[in-house]
Amino acid sequence: MDAISIPYLFRCPISQQVMKEPVTICTGITYDRESIERWFEEGNLSCPSTMQVLETLDLTPNHTLKRLIQAWCSSNSGIQGTHNISSSNPDEKEIEQVLLNIRNSSAHLGNLRTLADLAKRSERNMALIAASGGHSALLYILSRREIMCREEALAILASLPIHEAKEECMSALKSPTTIDMISWFLSKGSMDARLHAAQVLYGLLTADQNLKAVFRPDEETFQNLNLLLQDECQSAVKTALEVLLIISPVRRNRMRAVEAGVAVTLIEILSQANSKLTEKALSLLEILCQSAEGRASVCGHPLGIIVLVQKIARVSEVGTDAAIAALWQIIKKCKTPSVLKDMEEAGGHLKLSFMLQVGCRSSIRQRAKEILRAQRGKS
Structure with missing residues (x-):
């Protein structure tokens, strides 16, 4: 029963x-x-x-x-199987005390490390820290001068669920002052701090869809996101991709991303056979190919056209659609003899003909047909 x-x-x-x-x-x-x-x-x-x-x-x-x-x-605490799950939390009082100490004590580093340890214990602790005003306490530390304390606070902030921040904390997180601090860490912080800054930025952009319209990253921000894309840490690459996917649909951001070398880095990522981030990389490259600068970067790279053709029907449906859409953008506006030659040598005709036979979405099907016509020299 x-x-x-x-x-x-x-x-x-x-x-x-x-x-x-x-x-x-x-x-x-x-x-x-x-x-x-x-x-x-x-x-x-x-x-x-x-x-x-x-x-x-x-x-x-x-x-x-x-x-x-x-x-x-x-x-229903008497039911078998529920005794290990309770609404009470032995860490709750300690969390409240540590947050109080952070605001009132001068021993910031020790308190921050205690808070970091509590956050790592469980996702519930992270939610409790957020609900107890943890974001506000951490922003207070970020505004101070001690670099070790600031980087420790940033690491904890990156682990907290941004969407669970109190309303007044969310306003502070989205303020120009906080965005400037995050941008500073992206440029000047250690590699770990740059990753955490990118994670916080991603959390903010996903928590508030309107933020990307007013967020105006400078050239250095894109350069540092591009450095994260080249990092050996998969988490760093993934976070940089996610941030760029959100902000790159804005035209000025597309141009700056290409100028920072993002399109070239994406081609290098896609040339790696077993990357787990292929779908995101293809989606971002397709966005960059919506600009003349992005198309020029892909066409000017020896592997640009080749990797796009190779990924057709070899990734997910989303990845395949992105690869075909990127090629369509290039063929539509950069149909040079060298581009058509690269398409032919990479087996573009066979790949696209295969896609038409197995079936795909109508918009992608139409683009595949237009690419094939261009390859065959038809109007």
Whole structure:
């Protein structure tokens, strides 16, 4: 009877136990973090429920479901399987005290490291720090002079859920002063600080869709995002791609991204056979090809046309669409003999003919036809 009374949606599809840390994968299905991570560690690259091959192994915390589970567990504490999940948190009082110390004590570095340790213990602690005004306390440290304290505060800020910040904290996070501080860390900070600055910036841009319209990054910001794209750390590359994907649709940002060498770096990323970030790189390159500068960078690179052709039908549907759209932009406005030659040598005709046979979206189908006509010398 106890088992029957547990709501179905609260159970992990793998373990059939009440979820402690619900996370959602790209198929839209939610699992307990421990169970799905073990599934991936065993070499599985598919969704356990549908067996669909996953385009990405990213895990998105399901905060709403987690709060619902915690509330339900608090009112049903006698049910078997819920004793390890409680709305109470032994770290809660310590979090409140540490945040108070950060504001009132001079021992900032020690308190920040204690707060960082608390944040690492669980996602719930991160949410508690955010709900307790943690963003505000960390912004206070960022405004001070001690560089070690500032970088420690920035690292914690990057780990917190921006969307759960209090309204007054969100206003402060989006202020020109804070944006200038983040830009400073992107330019002047250590490599870790640059990554954390980019993560904070990404969090802000996704939390407020209107911010990208008023955010005006300078040339140095794009140069440093391009440096992150070249980093060996996959997290750094992914974060830089995500930030650039959000801000590059704005025309002035496209131009500055190309001037900073982003298009060339993307081609280098795409030339690596097994990059997990191919889809994002193709999507960003397609955006850059909407500008004359972006098309010139791709055409001027020895591998530019080749990598776009090679990725057709070899990535996800989104990646294939982006590759064809980028080629269409180039053929439409840069149909030079050298471009057509590169297309032919890379097997563009065969790839695009194959796409027309297997079927694709009508807009992409039309673009594939136009590219083929250009290759054959038809009007």
